[in-house]
Amino acid sequence: MSHPSCHEFLSSLSEYVDGTLDESLCNEIERHMEGCDNCRIVIDTLRKTIELYHVTAPQPSVPDEVRTRLFHKLDLDEFTGP
Amino acid sequence: MSSSTKTPEDFSLPALRDGDRSEFARLVEAYSGFIYRLALKLLEDPQDAEDVLQETFIKAYRALPNFDGRSSLSTWLYRIATNEALMLMRRHKVSTVSIEEPDESSEEQQEPLQILDWCCAPEVELMSGEARRVLDQAIDTLPESLRVVFVLRDIEGLSTLETAEVLNLSETAVKTRLSRARLRLREQLTGYFGERQRQQAMEEELE
Numbered sequence: 001m002s003h004p005s006c007h008e009f010l011s012s013l014s015e016y017v018d019g020t021l022d023e024s025l026c027n028e029i030e031r032h033m034e035g036c037d038n039c040r041i042v043i044d045t046l047r048k049t050i051e052l053y054h055v056t057a058p059q060p061s062v063p064d065e066v067r068t069r070l071f072h073k074l075d076l077d078e079f080t081g082p
Numbered sequence: 083m084s085s086s087t088k089t090p091e092d093f094s095l096p097a098l099r100d101g102d103r104s105e106f107a108r109l110v111e112a113y114s115g116f117i118y119r120l121a122l123k124l125l126e127d128p129q130d131a132e133d134v135l136q137e138t139f140i141k142a143y144r145a146l147p148n149f150d151g152r153s154s155l156s157t158w159l160y161r162i163a164t165n166e167a168l169m170l171m172r173r174h175k176v177s178t179v180s181i182e183e184p185d186e187s188s189e190e191q192q193e194p195l196q197i198l199d200w201c202c203a204p205e206v207e208l209m210s211g212e213a214r215r216v217l218d219q220a221i222d223t224l225p226e227s228l229r230v231v232f233v234l235r236d237i238e239g240l241s242t243l244e245t246a247e248v249l250n251l252s253e254t255a256v257k258t259r260l261s262r263a264r265l266r267l268r269e270q271l272t273g274y275f276g277e278r279q280r281q282q283a284m285e286e287e288l289e
Contacts, residue, residue, distance in 0.1 A: 010195075014261035041199045042268070048201045049268040050236055053221075056214060057237045062118045066132050070114060071107070073136050074143065079107035 005032060006039050017047045093155060098146050106146075110139055113156065116238065117163045123233045124167040125174075126222065134170060138163040153247055160240070160248045164230060171226050196269060198276030205278045213274075220270035224263055231256055232263035 009029055015021040016029055033040045062070070071080045093112075097105040114135060121134035141162050149158060200206060205213055221229060234245045235256070242260075246253045 010265070011258075011261055014264050015257060038197045041197050042195065044199060044201050045272060046264060046268045048206065049271050050264060052206070052209070052271070053217060053232075053236055053267070054239075056209060056217060062114050062135070063128075066118065066128075066135070067114065069132070070110065070136055070139065074106075074110060074139055076103060076107045076110065079104065079111075 006036060009039065010042075013043055013046055017043065017050065095149070095151060095155075099149065101143075101147070106143060109142075109155070109159075113159050114139075117159065120160070120163060120233065120238055121167045123221070123237055124164075124226075124230060125170060126218070130167075130170055130174070134163060134166045137166045141166075157244055157247045160234070160244075161250075164234070164248055168226060168230065196272040196276060198272050198279070200272060200275035200279050203275045203279040204282070206275055216271065216274045220267050223270065224266060228259050228263040228266070231259040232267070235260050236264070 009016075009032065012021055012025055012029065016026060021029075029039075033043065068080060071077055093109055094102070094105055098109065117138055118131055118135045121131035122128065125131055125134070138159065142159060145162075149155075153161075221232065224232065230249065231245060231251075234240045234248060235242065240248065242253050242256050245251075245260075246256045249256070251259075
């Protein structure tokens with residue numbers, strides 16, 4: 001992030017790593033990155049950040065006792081069987 | 083008892099609107115996992131998450147006769163759940179660092195930027211208990227308006243459009259907030275993993 005243009009790209013990096021950024025801007029970032037290690041590092045660590053949260057996300061399960069209380073609260077006890 | 087964000091919308095709307103208990107039980111079964119997890123991530127408290135879970139389905143059951151089907155059932159449920167969670171968050175003021183809404187117009191330029199390449203740090207690969215806590219704490223420091231977008235998009239895997247519908251925001255606003263949330267989290271993780279990596283390098287030099 002040493003060039004003045006680095007900061008201009010900052011708000012586009014999130015879409016860049018998602019692959020949803022407009023193609024011309026995408027090309028511009030890639031051209032810039034060839035000569036700018038700092039931007040490459042920011043992009044790599046941004047991508048890694050997203051990946052870490054994604055990978056470590058907990059499995060979607062409700063503890064049994066929470067489920068039982070939920071069904072009871074909703075007057076659905078008869079449907080709590082497996 | 084598990085469910086995923088990709089639950090098919092194979093519910094009978096007429097039955098649900100008529101208050102069919104069995105169909106409603108199927109709906110609860112299908113979405114309770116997602117809603118519980120969402121609330122847990124936003125509130126960081128199992129009791130609060132359970133309250134949100136119960137309130138969401140109580141409200142949904144009452145509102146179903148008037149559900150117009152303009153949004154999908156899942157989006158509609160997530161919206162009820164997110165609103166419940168946000169209400170609790172505001173009541174508890176869980177967000178201690180910043181409760182302010184971010185100013186959409188102010189630019190990212192003001193955000194600090196640390197340059198350290200920690201992608202291959204051994205700590206990252208191991209994902210120790212401490213590293214996991216760092217991830218959770220980093221989310222906690224986000225203002226709620228950024229946190230809720232990040233949780234829906236990057237943790238729960240909703241699309242930009244779905245997130246926009248749940249939060250009643252434009253897709254552009256979702257993208258802007260997601261970008262800010264991600265950059266802030268990257269800063270926090272750089273602070274932690276980068277520092278660990280630097281320490282390790284210094285120790286190796288001394289050996």
